[in-house]
Structures are given as structure tokens and as C-alpha cells.
Amino acid sequence: MKHISILGASMDLGQQRRGVDMGPSAIRYAGVVERLQNLGHQVTDLGDLAPPLSASNASESESLRNLSQVVEVNTRLAKEIDDIIASGSFPLTLGGDHSIAIGSVAGVSGHYKNPGVIWYDAHADLNTSSTSPSGNIHGMPLAAALGLGEEQLSHIGGSEAKLRPENIVIFGARALDDREKQLIKQLGIKVYTMHEIDRHGMSAMMAEAIAYLKEKTDGVHLSLDLDALDPQHAPGVGTPVVGGLSYRESHLAMEMLAEAEIITSADFVEVNPILDEKNRTAKAAVDLIGSLFGEKLC
Numbered sequence: 001m002k003h004i005s006i007l008g009a010s011m012d013l014g015q016q017r018r019g020v021d022m023g024p025s026a027i028r029y030a031g032v033v034e035r036l037q038n039l040g041h042q043v044t045d046l047g048d049l050a051p052p053l054s055a056s057n058a059s060e061s062e063s064l065r066n067l068s069q070v071v072e073v074n075t076r077l078a079k080e081i082d083d084i085i086a087s088g089s090f091p092l093t094l095g096g097d098h099s100i101a102i103g104s105v106a107g108v109s110g111h112y113k114n115p116g117v118i119w120y121d122a123h124a125d126l127n128t129s130s131t132s133p134s135g136n137i138h139g140m141p142l143a144a145a146l147g148l149g150e151e152q153l154s155h156i157g158g159s160e161a162k163l164r165p166e167n168i169v170i171f172g173a174r175a176l177d178d179r180e181k182q183l184i185k186q187l188g189i190k191v192y193t194m195h196e197i198d199r200h201g202m203s204a205m206m207a208e209a210i211a212y213l214k215e216k217t218d219g220v221h222l223s224l225d226l227d228a229l230d231p232q233h234a235p236g237v238g239t240p241v242v243g244g245l246s247y248r249e250s251h252l253a254m255e256m257l258a259e260a261e262i263i264t265s266a267d268f269v270e271v272n273p274i275l276d277e278k279n280r281t282a283k284a285a286v287d288l289i290g291s292l293f294g295e296k297l298c
């Protein structure tokens with residue numbers, strides 16, 4: 001039995017398609033609280049973080065869209081996550097676009113000597129304002145956690161880097177920008193692209209990733225972007241990429257993580273109900289959350 005604190009981070013300013021701020025509601029309607037309670041966990045739903053204070057962003061740069069609002073919300077999120085862990089509870093953050101992982105990772109990192117992360121995503125989210133093709137901050141959270149790019153982002157929750165490159169595993173990648181590929185090589189970040197997963201199978205690759213992180217880290221944050229899944233299984237995302245992980249593979253991944261007992265915090269992000277079909281993507285998120293917290297088929 002775990003004590004789990006659910007926190008909605010209803011942020012949509014890290015990218016340009018409206019609607020992803022409704023992700024937390026959609027995941028709640030898909031029954032996340034009941035699902036976790038039925039598994040015997042104690043669940044507190046803390047509701048949603050308050051929206052950003054500043055509304056206007058007209059003067060802000062196109063290489064960092066809506067910077068001040070993203071900074072403001074993530075600063076509050078980092079503090080909330082920090083408090084949740086300090087109280088002995090497991091923080092489960094519901095996005096919102098992936099920019100909210102800047103705050104969740106910042107809030108987590110101070111609690112561990114060697115915090116690690118599994119970035120379950122079609123993308124690497126390793127851009128900075130100088131490499132980003134879009135200026136969308138949801139493509140930058142992993143770079144910010146490494147201490148790279150705009151300091152207003154990387155200094156949220158403290159000026160130190162929140163993650164070491166060797167404690168990061170990217171899983172499901174298939175849409176990396178050239179500069180992200182360079183950075184991955186330069187820093188030696190472990191990446192399981194769709195190529196490795198197709199070639200050797202989810203079971204072997206996830207087992208390897210788990211063994212790798214178990215050796216290096218004392219706490220692992222799972223940051224699961226629903227676009228890691230193939231759009232067939234998770235159509236309600238803002239940046240879908242074909243050729244993704246299946247529903248079944250993702251279930252197996254969550255079951256293996258549950259069995260390994262390495263995940264100490266998590267976020268499920270990028271569910272956009274406006275782009276979804278009958279809440280399928282939110283339902284997939286809840287199914288995966290069930291498996292991550294110990295649900296078994298028999």
C-alpha cells in the first residue's frame with residue numbers, strides 16, 4: 001500500500017495547441033482515483049494547481065513562448081512536489097503539457113542523492129531556446145533538468161542541475177531533432193529508440209533500462225508523455241508521431257516497473273481531450289497508471 005497524492009498541472013502554455021490544460025480533468029473522469037483505491041492505495045486528490053497569474057505574453061520571445069507563465073507555474077509545482085515527498089507520499093502529477101516536468105523533476109530531485117528519470121516519450125525534450133525549432137517549452141524540460149538553456153527554467157527549485165546525464169533513460173524515442181541527437185551523444189545519455197525496442201523487444205529493453213537505473217540511482221521519476229504510444233492507441237496528443245509503442249508494450253513496461261519497485265514519483269502528460277476520441281487517451285493513461293501501481297491481470 002502506498003500513499004499517493006494526485007496533483008493536476010493544467011498547463012497548456014508550453015506548446016501551441018489549446019486543450020491540454022484539460023488533461024487532468026479527463027484523467028480524473030477516466031477514474032484514476034477509484035482505480036488506485038481499488039488496488040488498496042490511499043489516495044489524496046489535491047486538485048489542480050492555480051493557473052498562471054499573468055495572462056498576456058505579447059512581448060515575449062518566439063524562442064521561449066510564454067516563458068513567464070511557465071516559470072511561475074513550475075515554481076509553484078516544484079514546491080508542491082517537494083512538500084508531497086516530504087510528507088511521505090508518492091507524487092503523481094497529471095499534465096498538462098510536458099513543460100510541467102521542469103517543476104516536477106525540480107521538486108523531486110532534492111530528495112535523492114542520485115535522482116534518475118525514465119523519459120517515456122516519442123521525443124527527447126532536450127531543446128533549449130537556441131536549438132528549439134518551435135520555441136515551445138514542452139520540448140525543453142529535460143534540458144532544463146540538466147541545467148541547460150534559459151536559467152529562468154533551469155534554476156526553478158534551485159540553481160543546481162537536477163539530473164546527471166548518466167541517470168537519464170529516454171524510452172520510445174523516434175522524433176529527435178538534430179541538435180538533440182548531438183547532445184545525447186555528447187552527454188552519453190542512454191536512449192532506447194523504437195529501433196532497439198523493435199529489434200530486441202520491450203521485455204529485454206525495459207529489463208536493461210531498469211538494471212541500468214537500479215545501479216546508478218536511489219530514486220526514479222517516471223515522466224510519461226502519452227505521445228510515446230502510437231497515435232492509434234493514444235490519439236489525444238498535440239505532437240503525435242507514427243510508429244510508436246503499443247498499448248500492450250506500454251502495459252508490460254508499467255508492470256515491469258511495478259515489479260522492480262524503482263519508481264518513486266511520476267507524471268502523465270500531454271493528454272489533450274480536444275484532440276482525443278471519446279477520452280481514449282485519458283483512459284489509456286489510467287490503465288497504465290493502474291499497472292504502474294501494481295494492478296495484475298490475474
Ligand SMILES: NC(=[NH2+])NCCC[C@H](N)C(=O)O
Nearest residue numbers: 098123127134136138139239
Ligand atoms: N513534450 C513534447 N510533446 N515535446 C515535443 C517537442 C517537439 C520538438 N522537438 C520541439 O522541440 O518543438
Ligand SMILES: [Mn+2]
Nearest residue numbers: 122123225227
Ligand atoms: Mn512527446
Ligand SMILES: [Mn+2]
Nearest residue numbers: 098121125225
Ligand atoms: Mn514530451
